[in-house]
Structure formats: C-alpha cells, structure tokens
Amino acid sequence: MPVNQGVQDIGIDQNKYHFITQDEPVFRSGRGLNENVVREISAQKNEPEWMLALRLKALKVYNSKPMPTWGGDLAKLNDVLDQIYFYVRPQEKMERSWDDVPTNIKETFERLGIPEAERKILAGVGAQYESEMIYHSLKEEWDKKGVIFDSIEDGLKNHPELFREYFGTVIPAADNKFSAMNSAVWSGGSFVYIPKGIELDTPLQAYFRVNQEQMGQFERTLIIADEGSKAHYIEGCTAPVYSTDSFHSGVIEIIVRPGAHFRYTTIQNWSNNMYNLVTQRALVHENATMEWLDGNLGSKLTMKYPSCYLVGEGAHGSILSIAYAGDGQHQDTGGKVIHAAPNTTSQILSKSISKGTGRATYRGLLKVHEGSVNARSNVVCDALLINETSRTDTYPYIEIEENQSNVGHEASVSKIGDEQLFYLMSRGMSKEEAMAMIVRGFIEPIAKLLPLEYAVELNRLIEFEMEGSVG
Amino acid sequence: MAEAAEATGVTWVASGAAGAASEAGSGGSAGALPAVEGITAAIHRGAVEALAADEPTWLRDRRLEAWSVYERTPMPTTRLEEWRYTDLRRKLKLDRLKLLPWQSRKFEASRAPVALVAAMAADEAASGHVIEIDGAVAQVDLLDELRSKGVILGSLRGSVRAYPDLLEPLLATEAVPATLGKFQALNAALWTDGTFLFVPSGVRLDLPVRVSRWFAQPGRAVFSRTLIVAEAGSQVSFVDEALSSDFAEQTFVSSAVEVFARDGAQIQYVSLQRMGWGAFHLSQQRTIAQRDATLDTLNVSLGGSVSRVDLSAELRGPGANSDMLGVYFGERDQHFDHNTRQDHIAPNAKSDLLYKGALDGKSRGVFRGIIKVHKGAQRTDAYQTNRNLLLSKHARAESLPRLEIEADDVRCSHGATVGQLEEEHVFYLMSRGLTRPQAERLVVTGFLEEVLSRLPLGGVVEKVTGIIEERLRG
Numbered sequence: 001m002p003v004n005q006g007v008q009d010i011g012i013d014q015n016k017y018h019f020i021t022q023d024e025p026v027f028r029s030g031r032g033l034n035e036n037v038v039r040e041i042s043a044q045k046n047e048p049e050w051m052l053a054l055r056l057k058a059l060k061v062y063n064s065k066p067m068p069t070w071g072g073d074l075a076k077l078n079d080v081l082d083q084i085y086f087y088v089r090p091q092e093k094m095e096r097s098w099d100d101v102p103t104n105i106k107e108t109f110e111r112l113g114i115p116e117a118e119r120k121i122l123a124g125v126g127a128q129y130e131s132e133m134i135y136h137s138l139k140e141e142w143d144k145k146g147v148i149f150d151s152i153e154d155g156l157k158n159h160p161e162l163f164r165e166y167f168g169t170v171i172p173a174a175d176n177k178f179s180a181m182n183s184a185v186w187s188g189g190s191f192v193y194i195p196k197g198i199e200l201d202t203p204l205q206a207y208f209r210v211n212q213e214q215m216g217q218f219e220r221t222l223i224i225a226d227e228g229s230k231a232h233y234i235e236g237c238t239a240p241v242y243s244t245d246s247f248h249s250g251v252i253e254i255i256v257r258p259g260a261h262f263r264y265t266t267i268q269n270w271s272n273n274m275y276n277l278v279t280q281r282a283l284v285h286e287n288a289t290m291e292w293l294d295g296n297l298g299s300k301l302t303m304k305y306p307s308c309y310l311v312g313e314g315a316h317g318s319i320l321s322i323a324y325a326g327d328g329q330h331q332d333t334g335g336k337v338i339h340a341a342p343n344t345t346s347q348i349l350s351k352s353i354s355k356g357t358g359r360a361t362y363r364g365l366l367k368v369h370e371g372s373v374n375a376r377s378n379v380v381c382d383a384l385l386i387n388e389t390s391r392t393d394t395y396p397y398i399e400i401e402e403n404q405s406n407v408g409h410e411a412s413v414s415k416i417g418d419e420q421l422f423y424l425m426s427r428g429m430s431k432e433e434a435m436a437m438i439v440r441g442f443i444e445p446i447a448k449l450l451p452l453e454y455a456v457e458l459n460r461l462i463e464f465e466m467e468g469s470v471g
Numbered sequence: 472m473a474e475a476a477e478a479t480g481v482t483w484v485a486s487g488a489a490g491a492a493s494e495a496g497s498g499g500s501a502g503a504l505p506a507v508e509g510i511t512a513a514i515h516r517g518a519v520e521a522l523a524a525d526e527p528t529w530l531r532d533r534r535l536e537a538w539s540v541y542e543r544t545p546m547p548t549t550r551l552e553e554w555r556y557t558d559l560r561r562k563l564k565l566d567r568l569k570l571l572p573w574q575s576r577k578f579e580a581s582r583a584p585v586a587l588v589a590a591m592a593a594d595e596a597a598s599g600h601v602i603e604i605d606g607a608v609a610q611v612d613l614l615d616e617l618r619s620k621g622v623i624l625g626s627l628r629g630s631v632r633a634y635p636d637l638l639e640p641l642l643a644t645e646a647v648p649a650t651l652g653k654f655q656a657l658n659a660a661l662w663t664d665g666t667f668l669f670v671p672s673g674v675r676l677d678l679p680v681r682v683s684r685w686f687a688q689p690g691r692a693v694f695s696r697t698l699i700v701a702e703a704g705s706q707v708s709f710v711d712e713a714l715s716s717d718f719a720e721q722t723f724v725s726s727a728v729e730v731f732a733r734d735g736a737q738i739q740y741v742s743l744q745r746m747g748w749g750a751f752h753l754s755q756q757r758t759i760a761q762r763d764a765t766l767d768t769l770n771v772s773l774g775g776s777v778s779r780v781d782l783s784a785e786l787r788g789p790g791a792n793s794d795m796l797g798v799y800f801g802e803r804d805q806h807f808d809h810n811t812r813q814d815h816i817a818p819n820a821k822s823d824l825l826y827k828g829a830l831d832g833k834s835r836g837v838f839r840g841i842i843k844v845h846k847g848a849q850r851t852d853a854y855q856t857n858r859n860l861l862l863s864k865h866a867r868a869e870s871l872p873r874l875e876i877e878a879d880d881v882r883c884s885h886g887a888t889v890g891q892l893e894e895e896h897v898f899y900l901m902s903r904g905l906t907r908p909q910a911e912r913l914v915v916t917g918f919l920e921e922v923l924s925r926l927p928l929g930g931v932v933e934k935v936t937g938i939i940e941e942r943l944r945g
Contacts (some may be wrong), residue, residue: 070552368889370865385879388849394874400889403861412884413876 032082035059038184041087045153045187050164058173058183065177071332071363072301077275080247086185086218142200147231148193149204152220155191162193167222170253170283170309179279182251186220189250194229194260203232203265203451219250225260225288232263234451246273248299252280256288258312263291267454269298272329276302286312286341293449295458296323296331305363307336310344310372317346322446324462325358325390334364334396339375339405350381351443354390355466361393366409370401381411384442386435386466436466508546509653511566514692516542518570519660529639530631537649537659544653553781556837556869557808562777563751568692568723571605573628573663578602578609587685587714590745593930594681594710599624603684606663606693620674627665627696637669642698646729646757655755658694658727665696665726668709670736675706679739679928682711686746690720697728701736701764708739708928715774718749728756732764734788739767741931745938746774748803755781760820762788769926770826771935772799772807773942783812786820786848797826798922800939801834801866811840813855815848824855827922829915829939830866841873842885848878855885860892860918862911912943 030037038059042052067074142149148159156163173183190206206221225231248270256262262282270276276299282290292306308317319335337346352360360383368375383392394411416438424434439462440447447455519538523531547554580588594600599613601624608626617624623634631638643649649656666682686693701707713724724746732738738758746752752775760766772778784793799807813822828836838857859868872885892914900910916936923932 370867383874383876385876385881388846388879390879392874392876394872394885396870396872396887398870398887398889399867400859400861400869401867403864403866403891405861406888406890408886408888408890409870409872410884410886411872411874413874413881415879415881 062180152189189219199230254282327356336365355386375405541656576609621671623669630667686715717747760791763790795824799828831862
C-alpha cells in the first residue's frame, strides 16, 4: 500500500451528512415552551392523565430553576429556546417494515448507510427521524425471548405498568433544569426491557436524526436490564448543518438489576451549531455491571456526564469517554460515579483532543458514601492538544466519606511530540498522516471497544478532522 | 464574566464553576440576600476610619476603597465554587466577633504563654525574629550584619511611616488586593499590623527569618498582613508560625501574605498554623515570581477548628520556578480547606505542587487546586498532586485537582488519591517488633514527611513531625 496516499483520500465525504430532505410534518407545535405546548404534546400522544400531570409538574420545575452558570457558555441559549419548535411529528403511524417508509425519508437513511448496516450485522434498528420512531424493527428471536425494544411512546402504551414503575425514578424531573425540560416535552426515544437471564449477542441500535430546522429534540430512553441479563445498546447521532443554533436535550435512564451487565454506547456527531445537553444515569444493583461508552465529536456545546449510581453490593461502573473539540466547539463531558454500597468498584477513562480553537473539558464526580467499605475507583484523563489556540480543562470532583476505600485520579496533558512525528515522518509519512496516526493511537484504548463499523467510522472521522491541522 | 478577570491572573474565581452541581447537590440555598452582608456592630466603616485616622492619605484611601469593595461583595456561600465545601454561614459567626483595636505591646518572655516560649525556643537560630501578639508586633530583632547590608525587617505598621516608597506601590495592590474577594477586601480595610521584610539585590540570608504570632483573646477578629520583597538575586527563607490558646468563643484570624521574588531571587515561605480549638484561621497568600526566580512555599495546617488557605502562585517571568508544598493533619471535627492556584503567565516556567493530609476523628480535608496555563505560556511544566489518608471511619476528604490549559506545548499532570493506611506497611513494622499504634504512627508520619523532606528548613521538619507524633499518641 503506498504510504504517501493522502489523508484526504480516506477522509469521509462531508456532504454525506449535510443534506436536507423535504418533508411535511403532520403536526408542529408553536415556537417556544409553555403549558399549551406541553398539553398539546400529551394530547397528540393520547397519553394517560398521570403522564400529563408529570409533564406539567416538570414544566413548573423547569421554569423555577435558573440556567446553569457552570460548564459551557449558555448565554445565548434562551434566544435559541424561544425560536425552536418543541414538538414535531412527521407521521402518524409506526412503521414496521422498510418498504413502508416514505421515499424521501428513506433517502435520508440511504445516505446515512442505515440499510446496509442493518443488512450486515445490526439486529434491531429503531431510527428516530425527527421526534418519533417511524421505523422500528426487531429480530424475531428477540420477540421470542421477550425482549422489548419499542419507541418510548409504545412503551407507555403497551407496557403501562412496567413503564410507570420505572419512568423518572433514576432521573427525576427536578434533577436539573434540562431533565425538567425533557420531562415536560419528551418525545421519541426507546423503551427497552431485557428479561431475566437473557443475553443478547448483537447490539440494539437506535439511529437518531434531527432534520427539521430549529426543532428541538427531546428523546427519552428508559432501559431495564432484568436480573442476570446482558445487552448492549448503541445510539448514534448525526445531523445536517443549519445556520441557526439548534438544541438537543435527552434523558436516558437505565436500571441494571442484580447480576445484569449492560453497556450503552453513544457516538454523537451533531452538527456544529447544536447545543447538546443530556442527562444519562444508570442505577446499578448488586453484582451488576454498567458500562457507558461515550463519544462526543460533534455539536457546538455538549454538556453530558454519564453516571453510575452503584447502589448494590459488588456493583461495578465503568465510563469510557472520548471527546473531540474542533474549531468553535466545546465538549464539556466526563462522568460521575456514586459509590453507595460496599465492595463497589468503578473506573473512568477519558481521552480528549482539542484542535484549532476547540475546548475539551473533563468534568467528573467520584463520590464514596460512608459505609461503602472496600469501594475502589480509578480515574484517568488524558488530553491531547493540537494547536496553540486549543484549550483543555480538567475538573474532577472527589468526595470520600469512607476510610476503608481507595480512590485515585490522574490526568495528563500533552501535545503531539516532535520526536514521535519525526520518527513517523522518517518512515515516509507526511506530517498529516503522522499526526492522524498518533491521534488514532491516542484514542485506540476506547475505539477498540466499539463494534467494528463504529470503530471504522470513528477513525475516519478523526482522520477527516485532522485534515489541515498541520501548520 | 470570570473569563475576562482570569486573564489578568488576579482572581480566585475559576471559570469552571460549580461542576457536578446538578448531581452532587450544592449545600447552599439561594435565598434572598440583604444588600450589604458582613457589617456588624464591630465591623463597619467607622472601625476602618478609626484605624486610618492617623495614617498617611494613600493608606487611608486604600483602606476606605477596600471597605467599599467589602460592602459591594456578597458574602461567599457554598454556591460559590471556591467555597463549595466550607459553609461560612455555619462556620464563621462574624456578628459575634469583636475587633481588637491596635495597641502598642511589649513582649516579656517571663509573662509569655508557655506554648509560645516553647515554640520560640526551637527558633533560636535565625536571621531575625518578629513577635506579634493579638495583631500587634511586640518585638523585632535582626542581625546587625544584615541591617548594615540594607535588609529591612519591621512591623508593617511602623514601616508605613519609615518606608512609604517601598510600601505604597506593593501593599494590597498587586498580590492580594481588595478586589480579589470579600475577605481580601476586609483584611485590606482592617489590618492592624504584621511583618515587612525587604531584602536588597544580591543579599543572601543564611538563616531563616522567624515570625511568631500569638493570639490570646477569645471572641475577636484579628487582621494581620505580611509583605515580603526579595530584590534581584537575593535569597531568604521565612517561617511564619501562628499559635494560640484554645478559645471558648470563636476567634477569627485573617492573614494576608504578599510575596515578591524579583529576577533571580530565591524565597522559601513557610506557614505553620498551630492555633487552638475555636480558632478560624484564614490565610490568603499570593506569590509572584519574576524571571528565573525560585519561590517555594510550604503550608502546614495542624490547628484551629477551621483552617482555610488560599494560595495563588503566579509564575510571571520566564524561567520562574515554584514548589508548592502542603501538609495537614486533622482530628476531632477540624475542618481544613486548601485552595491553590498555579498561574502560568510566562513561558518556560515550572511549578510543582504536593499537598498531603492525614485525617482522623471526624475531621474533614478539602483540597481544591488549579493549574492555569495562560495563552502564550509555552513550554510550561506544571504538576499537582494531592494525597489523603483517612484514619477513621468518620473522617472525610474532598479533592478537586483541576487543569485549565490554553497553550499546546506544555507538560501538565495532576493526581489525587484518597485511601486508608496500607495494612502491609503496618504489618511489616509490627513484624519488626513495633506495637500496632507505634506502627500506625510511623506510617502516618512517614506519609507526611515525604512533603517536609522536600523543603528541609532548619527546625521546621522536627517541629512538625514532633507535633504530629504527639497528637497521634492522643
């Protein structure tokens, strides 16, 4: 293979992600957020009374909470929120088969490569186009096993008791301003239930997509992994680029019951005008394991700190976080682990790359409550700086109330070493190729945990982003 | 906003405010606040005016300006990131405090408290001594040979009249001005006395300058300041020891410490805080290191019911170097809060911080540190480590080592650990014939000695390890 093949050749086609399809939403709420919008959403979805009450209460909480002053710059967010539509419903009925999906929407998916992905190894695809699942398939064997992989709306409709038992228990509306907002206007997302002892070999996938200009997306996902089960859920995002700011605020709640093992993977590649403010948290019971794999490549500002609440003895939490901040981007990401039971263990590994005027921030919390004897945790953060104008921050919070525990945190910041570059260039690589290779090596510990096609895509995105970084 | 102020390097407010707030919860409440906070029967503008009555105009103006900053600045709450773990509303009862007006004092060894005399006995070898009692300097001595070389060691109050040209530009202006925060402002308005040390170019002091500050009166608020200036190529070490009896009513001691190392100067500054129960000690320190200067600090916090240190090291000149060391040992319900900052403004500078604490009883240790590498501070080396030992079931530790990096050619790292005594180490010592308590004491002092051994200043290491061992024996 010729070594001097340019990086451009393997870069991805940006236009692939920057297209707009024409469609006609069936219903669109007015701009901005108020009680009428909330009532309208609930009515459109034919929801039970308790859900409407929950939404309205959440709206009050949202209005009572001040805008956060920490993290990223949210100064302009209110202007954005006044302009967006909090609910857009493109179609009325759920689609079960690919043939039923309208052509223009299908085109969108074709360009994103979804059908191929499905043909290959992907088992279930819940694709979120605008605010609701319109295409949702589930492998037959999973139906047989009793696995539920529904849109969140169908979850509420078809499994009301299970839904009501867990909805809002891991992340109550009052948790923070944006979880309150989401609780008031949520629309779309997944409802997943893995029955006792069931292990799924292939991941559950939801492909999220925002298309309508100035439309907020408030996906809500509720996952229950019952005792001894094992599964992997993948959420990937990409969005067309628009000139005005856009907004996404999801809430992901996961209950990992005793002995279960659950992994949740997000590769976020929102367009660079998106505010992405997400709350995701897992309640991890006895001897259960929760793994968050969180990749943040896109958006204008992301504030997202996947959390594990280790509430059962022997629970384990793991957070792997990778962030890429290019020009004008701020990735304010990290993870939180709360040790609230004995013999719990956790680890956080964070890798970030800042390029151009990008800013990557690691923000984390590690808390060990009194009584969590033998809790152990290790946090490692590495940051790579590409240009003089790049910025990186590390804000780990460590709060320990139990003396029979051991926790550690380490972070380091570096630039690409001249010696490393020189070595690779002496082997015939261009500087750009050498840099891309070093960056790939830097993220490799996380990339290798991704399913193959995601790892490939991640590597391509990194290469693409590294173009023009020399000089 | 904070960003803009940060660029000047003269604020404690970091931009990465209340991080995990949404999940960690913040202890404060956002209730309505009165327009002016912290004005009490004793602490008010009249008190500032009384202090300034016979002072030169520049100082009087400076005090009054500081007072107006104090009035304008809200009382810090736990909603403020840098006070997140120290709740002043619970820990500091300002309205119960009385001021201690400055009065001339004489030091009489025969009538001095035993603890003070004992502490001073270990400090015999020195370039000079300062004894401060309840916020007034009672005695100063300096070797004649140094005096003749132009070294100045004196009470701050006396130096205002004696050396106005040296003090006016530097006192509460560049290093710890009123604009840094509520308590910096209060100190700049109400300080009564303190120490002034000036070392001329090229003069080197072989022995440390030793300051003993004694606080005897309960229920008081005492404000004292230290100003150290080491001119180009000079060298000095300075040990500032704060001592007191136990107090039935809270006593509040506010110390502002300003340290300037000019080009190529070398300074070692040591603060040894050994106050009694009931004391709230607040030490707000800022060190400024110019080109090729070395400015090392050691903060030892052992006493007081509440002990808060704000230390900001500014690496202002290329080639500057700061080692920042700290040790704390807590028992009962002692509360220690160390808030540090490594401000890299110039390229090619280095800073290395190591703070270690052992916490027993129901004590609590907070470490909050930041490395800030400003734009253009290329080839910075900056490190930060905080290690905590929890010795009892109810002790707790919070650690927030933070980085903010705005240059790309840097080597920065930080680490923090919280853990328990290594049973293997204890076991090993027991296998050599020590009892368990002896072995544990040895492991703890060994843990803390790692820090002290990096700044081997005569008398300090022995003094500190002696105190810790004594306290470990209970």
